[in-house]
Amino acid sequence: QKPTKQIKLNLQHPIKNILIINAGGGIGDAIQFIKIFELINQEFENPTIDYYGNDLNNFWFDNKLNSLKPSNVQTIKNFPLYFGFRLKHLFDKKIKNTKFYDLIIDNQSKIRNALIYKKIPHKYFLSFALRGVLSNPISFFQKNLHVQLRLINYLEKFLNKALDIKNIQIKIPAQYKQEANKLIDESKRYVGFSIKAGHKTRIKEFQLIEIIKTAQHFAEKKFIPVFFIEPKYIEEINLIKKHIINAYFPEHLASPELRNPVLVIAIANKMSFNISIDNGVMHMLTLASPKLIVFFNKSSEKFKPIKNNSFVYDCEKNKETIDNLDSQKIIEFIEKNI
Numbered sequence: 001q002k003p004t005k006q007i008k009l010n011l012q013h014p015i016k017n018i019l020i021i022n023a024g025g026g027i028g029d030a031i032q033f034i035k036i037f038e039l040i041n042q043e044f045e046n047p048t049i050d051y052y053g054n055d056l057n058n059f060w061f062d063n064k065l066n067s068l069k070p071s072n073v074q075t076i077k078n079f080p081l082y083f084g085f086r087l088k089h090l091f092d093k094k095i096k097n098t099k100f101y102d103l104i105i106d107n108q109s110k111i112r113n114a115l116i117y118k119k120i121p122h123k124y125f126l127s128f129a130l131r132g133v134l135s136n137p138i139s140f141f142q143k144n145l146h147v148q149l150r151l152i153n154y155l156e157k158f159l160n161k162a163l164d165i166k167n168i169q170i171k172i173p174a175q176y177k178q179e180a181n182k183l184i185d186e187s188k189r190y191v192g193f194s195i196k197a198g199h200k201t202r203i204k205e206f207q208l209i210e211i212i213k214t215a216q217h218f219a220e221k222k223f224i225p226v227f228f229i230e231p232k233y234i235e236e237i238n239l240i241k242k243h244i245i246n247a248y249f250p251e252h253l254a255s256p257e258l259r260n261p262v263l264v265i266a267i268a269n270k271m272s273f274n275i276s277i278d279n280g281v282m283h284m285l286t287l288a289s290p291k292l293i294v295f296f297n298k299s300s301e302k303f304k305p306i307k308n309n310s311f312v313y314d315c316e317k318n319k320e321t322i323d324n325l326d327s328q329k330i331i332e333f334i335e336k337n338i
Contacts, residue, residue, distance in 0.1 A: 015124075017048045019076070019101045021117055023084070023108035024147070025055040026198065027261065028280035030065060032148050034287065035168045035306070037070050039152070042168075043159055050101070052076040054085065064260045067173050068287075084113035095119045107151050126154050145301045166308050170287045172266050179258050180266035183250040190248070191218050192267070192274035192290075194228045194281035196236070203297050203323055204278050206330070208236060212243045213327035214275075214334070224248050226271060228264055228281050273338050277322065278303060286310070293334050297322040311337040 018040060022029060030053055037049060049072055051061060059077065061069045083089060090112065100121040106114055106128070114129035118136070125136040128150060132139045139157065144150035148165065156163050184190060195211050197204035206214075215225035226248045227240060240247045250267055251259055261284045268274050268288035276282040278296045285292050286305040294305060298316035305312070313333050315322045 015044050015047060015102045017050070017099075017102050018044070019050045019052065019099075019104045019120065019122075021084070021104065021106045021108065022051065022053040023110070023113065025053060025058070026280060027058070027060050027064065028283040029053065029147075030055065030060040031068075031261065031280070031283040031287070034065070034068050034170060035165050036148065036151060037073050038168045038170070039155070039163060039165050041070055041072065043155070043163070047072065049073045050076050050099075052079055052083070054082060057081070065262075067176070067260075067262045068170060068265075084108075084110075084116045087112065089116045090119075096121065105151060105154075107147070124158075126158065128154070146304070146306070147302060148306050165306055170265070172262060172269070176258060176262045176266040179254055179263060180250075180270055183253060184267060184270040186270075189223050190226050190271045191215075191223045192226045192228060192271040192276075192285065194274070194276035194279060194285060196229055196233055196281075197277060197279045203321055205323065206277065206295070206325060207323055208239060210325060210327045210330060212240060214330045215240070215244050215247065217327070217331050219244060219246055223272065226250060226267070228268070228285075273334075275334060291338060293337055295322055295325070295330070295333075 020033065020036070022033060033051065040047060040049060051073055053060065059075050061073060061075050080089060089095070095116070096119055098120055103124045103126070104117065104120060104122045105126045106117045109128040111129045111134070114127040114134045118125050118127065118134060122136070127134045144153050152163055152165055193211065193215060195206060219225055224246050225244055228251065229237060229249065231252055237249065251263060254263055264281060264284045265287050268285050269290065271290050273291040273293065274285045274288065275293045276285050278294065278299065282294055282305070286307050292305055292307060292310040294310065295313045296304070296315060298314070300312050300314040304310070315325065
């Protein structure tokens with residue numbers, strides 16, 4: 001849903017330093033902001049961007065995602081652990097003495113958190129809490145469920161212009177492209193599979209035998225099934241190798257210093273198409289060029305790829321669960337969209 005009313009800017013106060021607050025803490029949550037950074041750099045003149053994520057001090061943009069972030073993005077490391085998620089932070093007088101920001105973008109909707117973040121010195125404060133009531137200036141709007149789109153819609157309102165994030169291209173450093181070239185034979189056809197979810201307590205995965213049948217189907221069509229799966233999943237990897245003769249795990253053969261999300265994107269760029277579930281790797285595959293087919297158990301409206309050539313199967317909308325999908329239904333949806 002589009003914002004309803006423009007925010008009036010004081011053009012005498014240019015936006016030079018920006019704070020982005022991301023309440024999500026996983027690597028997938030962080031990856032969703034890579035295109036946001038690029039979009040902000042397109043729309044504001046030489047800004048500095050400070051990024052805060054509730055990531056339990058993983059600091060993704062200082063390690064695994066460092067090669068993908070723009071040079072003007074810095075990670076905030078001096079905020080308290082779980083900043084904004086603890087009531088005591090509301091009474092922390094030190095917050096008012098922190099750095100001044102021209103613009104704070106609070107990409108979460110909890111009222112308590114927003115009240116805490118609003119104490120950081122600022123000129124403009126964009127918050128989704130109470131549909132914009134806590135923003136400065138106050139601006140009412142209908143909240144978009146999608147983590148990225150709601151922020152983009154608010155920026156459109158802030159700037160009074162339409163913004164296009166789908167066509168933003170992410171640059172992959174040369175060393176990762178070269179490694180992908182070594183691992184992938186240009187004369188062959190590949191299809192990428194991402195099948196493991198980080199949250200063991202949530203239903204997000206196919207039954208392994210059904211995705212093996214799916215991969216066998218495409219192997220019979222002369223595709224090499226590539227699996228984006230960490231080496232720690234020994235049982236699953238052995239079962240895949242047992243049933244799919246030409247199953248390929250290129251990341252496992254890569255130079256150790258290059259085994260990170262950037263290489264996943266570089267390899268995914270060389271696939272004919274990619275298939276994923278709702279997981280962190282799915283967000284990596286969103287940054288790759290080929291078609292992406294994603295199977296969600298639920299919450300697709302919140303996390304679906306913002307990508308022109310992506311196709312989403314939402315089990316919840318079809319009154320199913322992903323662990324009950326058989327290979328025939330999986331294959332039918334894939335072949336319909338490739």
